[in-house]
Amino acid sequence: MRAWAALACGAMFGAGLTLAGMTNPERVLGFLDVLGAWDPTLALVMLSALVVSLPIFQWALRRSPKPVLDYRYHPPERTEIDRELLLGSVVFGVGWGMVGLCPGPAIAGLASGASGFAVFVLAMMSGIALHFMLDSLANGRGRRVL
Amino acid sequence: MAWLEHWEFAVVGGGLIGIASAALFVLNGRIAGVSGIFGDLFLESRSRQTCWRFAFIVGLVLGGFAVRWLVPAVAGVALRPGWPMLVVGGLLVGFGTRLGRGCTSGHGICGISRLSPRSVAATGIFMLSAIITVALIRHGGQLA
Numbered sequence: 012m013r014a015w016a017a018l019a020c021g022a023m024f025g026a027g028l029t030l031a032g033m034t035n036p037e038r039v040l041g042f043l044d045v046l047g048a049w050d051p052t053l054a055l056v057m058l059s060a061l062v063v064s065l066p067i068f069q070w071a072l073r074r075s076p077k078p079v080l081d082y083r084y085h086p087p088e089r090t091e092i093d094r095e096l097l098l099g100s101v102v103f104g105v106g107w108g109m110v111g112l113c114p115g116p117a118i119a120g121l122a123s124g125a126s127g128f129a130v131f132v133l134a135m136m137s138g139i140a141l142h143f144m145l146d147s148l149a150n151g152r153g154r155r156v157l
Numbered sequence: 158m159a160w161l162e163h164w165e166f167a168v169v170g171g172g173l174i175g176i177a178s179a180a181l182f183v184l185n186g187r188i189a190g191v192s193g194i195f196g197d198l199f200l201e202s203r204s205r206q207t208c209w210r211f212a213f214i215v216g217l218v219l220g221g222f223a224v225r226w227l228v229p230a231v232a233g234v235a236l237r238p239g240w241p242m243l244v245v246g247g248l249l250v251g252f253g254t255r256l257g258r259g260c261t262s263g264h265g266i267c268g269i270s271r272l273s274p275r276s277v278a279a280t281g282i283f284m285l286s287a288i289i290t291v292a293l294i295r296h297g298g299q300l301a
Binding site for chain 1: 163164166167168169170171172173174175176177178179180181182183184185186187188189191192195196199200208209210211212213214215216217218219220221222223224225228231232233234235236237238240242243244245246247248249250251252253254255256257258259260261262263264265266267268269270271272273274275278279280282283284285286287288289290291292294295296
């Protein structure tokens with residue numbers, strides 16, 4: 012049941028991204044290009060999303076002791092602002108600024124059939140794997156690295 | 158201002174993103190952060206917990222297909238960078254989102270909706286970083 016709910020949520024998410032033009036890197040770069048012909052669309056998209064999601068999240072956190080389909084919530088593990096958060100955000104921002112794609116739109120954009128999305132997603136997977144390997148080495152968790 | 162022609166799409170699209178994110182949390186108790194969902198999908202592939210991640214990712218693509226088919230006006234995408242930039246950009250996005258444990262969906266939408274200081278900080282920083290990057294790439298010659 013959880014998988015079906017996730018499928019529906021993913022579909023709605025991908026639909027929203029595509030409808031809002033966020034799978035079009037030029038439109039995203041237009042927002043990030045504050046020195047050029049500025050396109051505020053991304054801000055409008057985020058604002059519209061937050062107007063809906065923030066009240067629901069706040070309601071759930073206060074009034075809903077458990078999710079509908081699971082026995083507990085799965086919140087993020089970390090709560091402190093740490094160096095990895097800051098550094099990771101800088102690195103992510105550079106990559107995002109170079110292409111105008113972040114994970115969600117990159118994957119939803121695969122539907123366009125443009126090969127660049129596949130190239131980006133493969134590179135993204137490599138970056139994810141690279142982080143995992145370095146992180147495992149650094150933290151000596153004893154996981155198989157390769 | 159060409160963007161004004163499609164502001165309704167932005168609002169409705171954003172609303173859908175908001176509903177989807179909130180729904181995943183209320184129904185599954187999970188954060189709709191694509192970097193987390195996608196990364197954990199192939200890094201933790203032996204776990205039974207993988208199903209919902211796979212379903213979400215498949216859904217992303219299906220949703221993209223559906224809208225492209227139903228609303229041809231938004232089907233046009235311009236992916237200009239050559240493959241070297243796509244590869245480097247992709248590597249940085251993959252690495253950075255895992256290091257920072259989140260992206261525009263995880264931190265920007267869900268994290269801010271949770272009023273998480275971590276996510277507010279992360280969002281502010283990756284936005285600034287991206288803006289500076291674009292400024293350097295597009296206007297670097299003028300700024301120098």
